[in-house]
Amino acid sequence: xxxxxxxxxxxxxxxxxxxxxxxxxxxxxxxxxxxxxxxxxxxxxxxxxxxxxxxxxxxxxxxxxxxxxxxxxxxxxxxxxxxxxxxxxxxxxxxxxxxxxxxxxxxxxxxxxxxxxxxxxxxxxxxxxxx
Amino acid sequence: xxxxxxxxxxxxxxxxxxxxxxxxxxxxxxxxxxxxxxxxxxxxxxxxxxxxxxxxxxxxxxxxxxxxxxxxxxxxxxxxxxxxxxxxxxxxxxxxxxxxxxxxxxxxxxxxxxxxxxxxxxxxxxxxxxxxxxxxxxxxxxxxxxxxxxxxxxxxxxxxxxxxxxxxxxxxxxxxxxxxxxxxxxxxxxxxxxxxxxxxxxxxxxxxxxxxxxxxxxxxxxxxxxxxxxxxxxxxxxxxxxxxxxxxxxxxxxxxxxxxxxxxxxxxxxxxxxxxxxxxxxxxxxxxxxxxxxxxxxxxxxxxxxxxxxxxxxxxxxxxxxxxxxxxxxxxxxxxxxxxxxxxxxxxxxxxxxxxxxxxxxxxxxxxxxxxxxxxxxxxxxxxxxx
Numbered sequence: 001x002x003x004x005x006x007x008x009x010x011x012x013x014x015x016x017x018x019x020x021x022x023x024x025x026x027x028x029x030x031x032x033x034x035x036x037x038x039x040x041x042x043x044x045x046x047x048x049x050x051x052x053x054x055x056x057x058x059x060x061x062x063x064x065x066x067x068x069x070x071x072x073x074x075x076x077x078x079x080x081x082x083x084x085x086x087x088x089x090x091x092x093x094x095x096x097x098x099x100x101x102x103x104x105x106x107x108x109x110x111x112x113x114x115x116x117x118x119x120x121x122x123x124x125x126x127x128x129x130x131x
Numbered sequence: 132x133x134x135x136x137x138x139x140x141x142x143x144x145x146x147x148x149x150x151x152x153x154x155x156x157x158x159x160x161x162x163x164x165x166x167x168x169x170x171x172x173x174x175x176x177x178x179x180x181x182x183x184x185x186x187x188x189x190x191x192x193x194x195x196x197x198x199x200x201x202x203x204x205x206x207x208x209x210x211x212x213x214x215x216x217x218x219x220x221x222x223x224x225x226x227x228x229x230x231x232x233x234x235x236x237x238x239x240x241x242x243x244x245x246x247x248x249x250x251x252x253x254x255x256x257x258x259x260x261x262x263x264x265x266x267x268x269x270x271x272x273x274x275x276x277x278x279x280x281x282x283x284x285x286x287x288x289x290x291x292x293x294x295x296x297x298x299x300x301x302x303x304x305x306x307x308x309x310x311x312x313x314x315x316x317x318x319x320x321x322x323x324x325x326x327x328x329x330x331x332x333x334x335x336x337x338x339x340x341x342x343x344x345x346x347x348x349x350x351x352x353x354x355x356x357x358x359x360x361x362x363x364x365x366x367x368x369x370x371x372x373x374x375x376x377x378x379x380x381x382x383x384x385x386x387x388x389x390x391x392x393x394x395x396x397x398x399x400x401x402x403x404x405x406x407x408x409x410x411x412x413x414x415x416x417x418x419x420x421x422x423x424x425x426x427x428x429x430x431x432x433x434x435x436x437x438x439x440x441x442x443x444x445x446x447x448x449x450x451x452x453x454x455x456x457x458x459x460x461x462x463x464x465x466x467x468x469x470x471x472x473x474x475x476x477x478x479x480x481x482x483x484x485x486x487x488x489x490x491x492x493x494x495x496x497x498x499x500x501x502x503x504x505x506x507x508x509x510x511x512x513x514x515x516x517x518x
Contacts, residue, residue, distance in 0.1 A: 061275075065268065069252075076331075078379065087266070
């Protein structure tokens with residue numbers, strides 16, 4: 001991946017910066033240029049999301065995506081954040097067999113993967129269960 | 132708007148076709164369809180070809196020109212259509228619209244994918260490009276994982292079981308055994324599915340459709356001219372297509388595809404029928420849970436009852452609504468760009484009464500359902516046996 005493509009999304013991936021529509025008050029993540037609810041009548045401004053949420057669904061992945069082979073088995077979840085938006089994220093720092101729908105989680109900053117020995121190291125968000 | 136009929140169909144063998152190239156597969160399906168229609172190639176005035184990713188699978192783009200060239204059909208217009216795994220269904224719909232509008236008269240709708248020239252891990256990566264690269268794939272998502280997330284939630288909300296999902300694979304493998312073109316001619320048991328290696332829990336290897344090479348082709352004509360070529364024209368009675376958010380996490384529901392519901396609503400309305408009028412359906416069972424959700428979203432049973440419906444045998448050949456008599460994506464194989472057209476081929480064979488051992492008795496109305504990605508695109512067609 002070109003460095004610029006990764007670099008463009010850093011604010012959202014590191015700090016959960018989405019947008020809030022001043023017209024409908026909905027919080028949107030990842031950020032968009034047009035409110036999906038109000039379209040051109042919407043007015044979007046940057047919004048830093050709360051880092052808490054709960055698991056709506058999860059899966060333990062044994063057959064990895066490219067670049068994630070050394071992480072299997074890893075847990076992926078769809079998490080509904082307190083502000084409303086849902087994200088797909090790995091559930092980290094856990095025994096995969098303990099994850100359940102409804103678990104409370106917090107968003108944490110983590111290394112995602114790296115591109116060989118001399119390539120880019122990708123960082124972003126994962127979630128951790130709050131016990 | 133003119134009425135449109137299918138006058139010819141052709142399919143290659145589906146499977147790991149090591150000794151056959153992309154070009155050879157395309158030609159094989161195309162020639163079969165043209166011979167089936169008994170049409171002179173000179174009459175054909177348009178081509179639509181569904182192909183998800185020649186660029187990734189065989190480093191070949193500009194598929195439309197390649198197909199017209201090797202079919203000897205230059206200089207007629209040729210157009211490639213892409214919507215991930217729904218590319219074939221959309222190519223068919225584009226061809227239907229071209230004939231219905233009067234823009235073209237005799238049109239080829241084809242679909243093709245050559246997947247086995249890549250390593251399995253590379254194929255998994257190529258397929259994942261149908262998901263949101265920045266916000267799903269970046270996190271480690273695979274396609275089995277996306278459908279696993281839907282399956283887990285379906286189990287949680289409705290009590291659907293892994294055994295019920297396994298029964299979809301059992302049925303579709305049994306049907307595939309009756310289809311000479313199918314990739315698999317092996318039956319599987321519920322126990323074998325449950326004991327197969329985990330891919331993304333709760334989905335196991337035998338819950339997943341395979342990696343497949345294959346091509347499919349159909350010839351469309353205005354209904355008023357169809358009888359020049361066939362005694363049993365198959366009428367395209369309904370066509371619906373819908374889009375939805377590309378990432379699963381952005382959609383309202385994790386337990387159904389709104390794109391399917393919407394495309395089906397359009398197709399039923401256009402055909403003037405209800406779900407209970409359908410005699411058989413070819414649905415997009417890329418994973419076993421996908422068939423369970425599809426039969427709910429298409430209205431064959433209530434939301435949440437797809438697992439129970441499957442368990443009761445209603446969707447078997449001989450049941451009230453046979454689903455995937457061809458073997459489906461699971462048993463027949465899933466060459467992604469070809470799948471949507473291959474579904475039309477099966478529907479036509481069934482409606483003509485030419486489906487051999489897997490024939491659904493007295494079939495008059497068939498439905499096909501093709502999905503792109505995890506539900507960002509869905510296309511539904513309703514075909515009816517011409518009087």
